[in-house]
Amino acid sequence: MANASPMTIGDLAAATDTSVETVRWYEKVKLLPAPARSAGNYRLYGREHLRRLSFIRRGRDLGFTVDQIRELLALADDRDRSCAEVDTIARSHLAQVERKLSDLTRLAQELRDVIGQCGCGSVADCRIIEALSPHGEPS
Amino acid sequence: MANASPMTIGDLAAATDTSVETVRWYEKVKLLPAPARSAGNYRLYGREHLRRLSFIRRGRDLGFTVDQIRELLALADDRDRSCAEVDTIARSHLAQVERKLSDLTRLAQELRDVIGQCGCGSVADCRIIEALSPHGEPS
DNA sequence: TATGCACCCTGTAGCAACTACAGGGTCAAG
């Protein structure tokens, strides 16, 4: 723990598996506070920035939108507040994910059906094209 | 079948469950050919446009990208060609869908785990926030 | 000391696939 650490943007990016451009973009959209600057105008980050960016990245990995993460960060900063709002955000996100999951499941099955019918003859009697065409209409 | 039909853009949009703006956008990106115009400069569509737009919408519903649909349309127009290319596009799309499906399945489970731990006390000991935070670090 | 190279800066444009105006014109009904 000898890490007194002003990190450059490249260090921070590497530490969080983020691209430098993305870090700058998080600053622009105010997910990440603007850090101090060096004499040569380089951004200098500390442990708190690292913590916050890690939070953001983990949230993104879990599929939260940037707006949801903004809310979560605001809630996390207000430690006396009830956790219920956090729970609400997470649950509504889960509901969305589950909706998308069931859509994709149906979709995959439809695709498998369509593909299964392909005898790979000529396009003229391709079942896939036919399945995409308005139902039953020829040429 | 008394439908000799020049449709307006609104009719076409309604018939395919598409927004008028989207129809115009498909024209701009050359998925849909520019139709004839009325005296008052209104777009006039016929049965072929309806057929093509239905194809496009069905493809989009099945999650094909606009580029993939463009390819599929080109293949469908060339009826002597082998159906193998169509099959390839569909299979690679299915593979993508299945990849996304497994990602989302994992994601949903992680979210359920995180949410399950929430006792809904104060944020200070919120498990959800903790799960998002860099591992094990307090405040 | 020069010079190369990796890194940093700002700002803008692009991606997918639309959506949402603003600021007009057209057309049929009443």
Added chain:
DNA sequence: CTTGACCCTGTAGTTGCTACAGGGTGCATA
């Protein structure tokens, strides 16, 4: 002849970045 629903073009916004262009900085090496 006016109202209202529709249509036109063109541009900007959405999400979450990514990819430059055209510079400046900082450190090591010759």
